[in-house]
Amino acid sequence: MMKPIEPLGTLSILLLLVPIAIVCSLSVALKLGQVRRVSIATARSVVQLLAVGLIIGWVFDRQTWWWVAGLLLVMLLVAGFTASGQAGKHAKGLLWIMTLVLGGSTALGLIYFTQVVVGIHEADPRYWIPLGGMMLGNAMTAATLSVERIASDLSRSRGDVETMLVLGASPWQATQPIVRQAIGAALTPTINAMMIVGIVKLPGMMSGQLLGGTEPFQAAMYQLMILIAILFCDTLAATGAAILIYRRFFTRAWQLKRG
Amino acid sequence: MRGVDRAVGQDGNAKRLLTGIDLTIARNTITHIVGPSGSGKSSLLRLINRLDEPTSGTIEVLGKPSRDWPVRELRRRVAMVLQEPSLLDRTVEENLRLPGVLHGLDNGDPRAAVEQVGLSADMLKRAADQLSVGQKQRVALARAIITKPDVLLLDEPTSALDPRTAEELLDQLIAIRQQRELTIIMVTHRLEEARRLGGQMVVMIDGTLAASGEAAALLDDPPNGVVRQFLIGGDDETD
Numbered sequence: 448m449m450k451p452i453e454p455l456g457t458l459s460i461l462l463l464l465v466p467i468a469i470v471c472s473l474s475v476a477l478k479l480g481q482v483r484r485v486s487i488a489t490a491r492s493v494v495q496l497l498a499v500g501l502i503i504g505w506v507f508d509r510q511t512w513w514w515v516a517g518l519l520l521v522m523l524l525v526a527g528f529t530a531s532g533q534a535g536k537h538a539k540g541l542l543w544i545m546t547l548v549l550g551g552s553t554a555l556g557l558i559y560f561t562q563v564v565v566g567i568h569e570a571d572p573r574y575w576i577p578l579g580g581m582m583l584g585n586a587m588t589a590a591t592l593s594v595e596r597i598a599s600d601l602s603r604s605r606g607d608v609e610t611m612l613v614l615g616a617s618p619w620q621a622t623q624p625i626v627r628q629a630i631g632a633a634l635t636p637t638i639n640a641m642m643i644v645g646i647v648k649l650p651g652m653m654s655g656q657l658l659g660g661t662e663p664f665q666a667a668m669y670q671l672m673i674l675i676a677i678l679f680c681d682t683l684a685a686t687g688a689a690i691l692i693y694r695r696f697f698t699r700a701w702q703l704k705r706g
Numbered sequence: 707m708r709g710v711d712r713a714v715g716q717d718g719n720a721k722r723l724l725t726g727i728d729l730t731i732a733r734n735t736i737t738h739i740v741g742p743s744g745s746g747k748s749s750l751l752r753l754i755n756r757l758d759e760p761t762s763g764t765i766e767v768l769g770k771p772s773r774d775w776p777v778r779e780l781r782r783r784v785a786m787v788l789q790e791p792s793l794l795d796r797t798v799e800e801n802l803r804l805p806g807v808l809h810g811l812d813n814g815d816p817r818a819a820v821e822q823v824g825l826s827a828d829m830l831k832r833a834a835d836q837l838s839v840g841q842k843q844r845v846a847l848a849r850a851i852i853t854k855p856d857v858l859l860l861d862e863p864t865s866a867l868d869p870r871t872a873e874e875l876l877d878q879l880i881a882i883r884q885q886r887e888l889t890i891i892m893v894t895h896r897l898e899e900a901r902r903l904g905g906q907m908v909v910m911i912d913g914t915l916a917a918s919g920e921a922a923a924l925l926d927d928p929p930n931g932v933v934r935q936f937l938i939g940g941d942d943e944t945d
């Protein structure tokens with residue numbers, strides 16, 4: 448084991464404001480109009496990370512299933528709300544669809560990768576919370592992309608879909624190509640990331656482990672596992688969301704809804 | 707159709723597309739739906755195979771309320787060619803086999819179907835995306851009638867075609883009707899087509915049925931001012 452990570456104290460945290468001040472000065476000098484956005488983003492990051500640092504620290508001290516499961520559940524609800532908010536204008540009932548899909552895909556991923564692959568049989572939040580968070584966050588992006596793609600393709604290819612309906616196709620038969628493309632599009636960011644991993648950039652988890660003092664080969668192996676876990680959860684979430692959502696764009700009489 | 711209305715949008719900014727339509731179309735006839743753009747011609751046509759739902763009123767199709775038909779069966783009995791029909795990105799033959807696959811039917815002979823619309827059988831192996839607009843329209847027509855529907859709905863079938871190709875397509879429609887019983891209901895913006903094909907005519911003005919009757923009689927002697935203005939004032943663009 449290498450020596451432990453240098454702690455960031457109050458002075459170090461205050462010094463983080465210097466680069467932010469430079470970014471804002473640049474924005475003012477070049478009239479980029481980003482000061483407001485940068486300020487809000489910085490403030491949110493500070494509050495959210497302070498809170499999460501404290502909460503996770505608290506849960507880490509407890510080491511009980513209840514607190515691990517409770518924290519994961521809160522993360523799931525926030526992800527469900529966020530995903531349905533982002534894609535929510537497209538169909539009703541998206542909140543429960545998204546929560547169900549994200550919960551299901553993350554649960555399956557967590558169970559397989561923690562129980563079978565790593566073999567964590569205790570409530571150690573060090574594994575459950577970061578792995579669950581990464582799977583959940585990526586699954587959320589994939590499910591949102593998938594739903595948004597279906598909505599935009601259905602509105603763009605209205606004529607193609609109606610041609611199929613007219614020929615006697617069910618909504619599922621009429622939207623199959625669109626659903627497939629949407630799932631493919633939702634997986635693209637993850638697949639692209641897998642293509643360049645280690646060559647163009649070091650992913651967050653590996654960087655974090657390296658900073659934390661993990662031996663580089665093990666950090667790389669953990670990164671490999673998390674990439675595969677993310678691909679797995681993304682695929683389940685994108686597919687689940689697509690299958691549960693497409694029918695909501697049609698009426699019971701196989702009519703494509705308007706707008 | 708009895709007292710059929712159709713509106714779209716929410717209560718606040720609902721838009722009425724059709725108002726109080728009463729219309730009876732006899733079997734084995736040709737009916738031309740004409741009218742200015744935005745008058746509700748296509749909206750009317752789309753109710754017949756239940757591609758859209760009326761807001762109120764009743765629609766009976768082939769002796770049964772349209773709501774009582776299983777949707778797939780209704781759309782097989784009442785075929786439709788949309789204004790811009792899209793073909794699958796495959797061969798003509800695969801396009802013609804599609805309705806059979808969707809309906810789980812084995813009937814329909816692609817070779818006979820292309821010949822029926824005046825295309826040669828060696829077209830079957832061609833890729834659909836390499837066809838001209840006129841050829842695509844004919845393949846779409848062949849695909850619509852391959853499952854032997856009782857009613858054929860056509861939404862401006864000739865709007866994208868040059869006059870000669872349009873004329874050929876109309877000739878094919880006449881030929882198809884000579885071979886078997888078929889009720890044709892078509893939206894058109896070319897009034898001379900109604901005169902050429904004969905049959906019945908429905909004039910839509912502003913979402914209401916302004917006049918209906920024999921096409922030739924209506925064209926020769928329009929019954930009232932608005933209809934006269936439209937029919938004699940000339941053709942209109944698509945809607």
